[in-house]
Amino acid sequence: LVLGFAFFSCLIMSTGSYAYFQFVQQWPPTTCRISNKSCHQQRPLQMFTIHGLWPSNYSNPRKPSSCTGSQFKLEKLYPKLRSKLKISWPNVESGNDTKFWECEWNKHGTCSEQTLNQFQYFQRSHGIWNAYNMTNILKRAQIIPSATNTWKYS
DSSP states (O other): OOHHHHHEEEEEEEEETTEEEEEEEEOOHHHHHHHHHOOOOOOOOOSOOOEEEEESSSSTTTTTOOOOOOOGGGGGGHHHHHHHHHHHOOOOSHHHHHHHHHHHHHHHGGGTTTOHHHHHHHHHHHHHHSSSHHHHHHHHHTOOOOOOOOOOOO
16 A cells, blocks of 8 residues: 555654654556546656655644745746756646645645745755655565555565
């Protein structure tokens, strides 16, 4: 189940009212299959990509409370970072990466603003994705992700 849709990793950081960040990756073929949408087909779909970096707490790890903070501004993501995010954090469903980044920042990033500003939030996410390449980690364990195959936990 976890390999089919997303990989969650917890990063302990000082986050104001949050105890940690969940770094969430998705396997695009499964994301497209689960969403029942025709996904944007011009993407390299055979690698895990970022779904989000979610400030979380132990009582309700997946649902942030309503956060207030500065809204997404594309100009805060310098062109060099944007080109990296198009690879690590693409919108595989519609192809509109900017809209995806905007939604993730406005829902989750604004909760982290006391710790990470918008640029740092996206830069750190890309850095984690690059350092912990889930596709390669699984390949070394002889696990090849699939949108249709399943594996036993053992």
